[in-house]
Amino acid sequence: MFRPKSQEGFKDWKIGGVCPVKFAAHELDQWNEGVIAFDQGLYEDALEIFEPIADSAKIHFNIGVVLATMGDFEGASLAYEEATKLDQYLAIAYFQNGVANVALEDYVKALTCFHDAYL
Numbered sequence: 001m002f003r004p005k006s007q008e009g010f011k012d013w014k015i016g017g018v019c020p021v022k023f024a025a026h027e028l029d030q031w032n033e034g035v036i037a038f039d040q041g042l043y044e045d046a047l048e049i050f051e052p053i054a055d056s057a058k059i060h061f062n063i064g065v066v067l068a069t070m071g072d073f074e075g076a077s078l079a080y081e082e083a084t085k086l087d088q089y090l091a092i093a094y095f096q097n098g099v100a101n102v103a104l105e106d107y108v109k110a111l112t113c114f115h116d117a118y119l
Contacts, residue, residue: 001038001065002058004031027053034062043070057087064096073100084116091117 034049046066050059064079080097083090098113 001035002062003035004028031059031062038062038066038069054082057083057090057093060086061090061093061096064093064100068096068100068103073103076100077104080113 030049030053034046037043037046037049043066047063050063050066054060054063060079060083064076064083067073067079068076077097077100080093080100083093084097087093094113094117098110098117101107101110101113
């Protein structure tokens with residue numbers, strides 16, 4: 001589960017002078033609330049909190065984690081795929097997608113995901 005960093009310094013962080021992601025304070029609050037709900041086992045609540053702010057790879061990854069925890073491996077796989085579309089270097093999302101596909105007994109797709117995580 002990706003957790004938000006402190007609101008100061010994370011709302012507008014930069015890579016090479018360019019700001020790739022900008023989070024509004026209320027989105028960081030929602031993200032934190034979603035993580036807390038997940039930690040408390042309130043998975044449906046966590047999904048309801050994450051889904052409206054699902055515009056980053058980290059949030060889609062978190063949605064995948066919640067869905068996998070609930071046993072919805074198809075939904076989790078779709079969330080991990082969305083995460084990797086938004087961040088092709090998010091290796092953990094490829095790996096977790098592989099795990100979800102093992103649970104779905106789609107071993108060919110799982111192997112592809114594990115391979116992509118390795119690269």
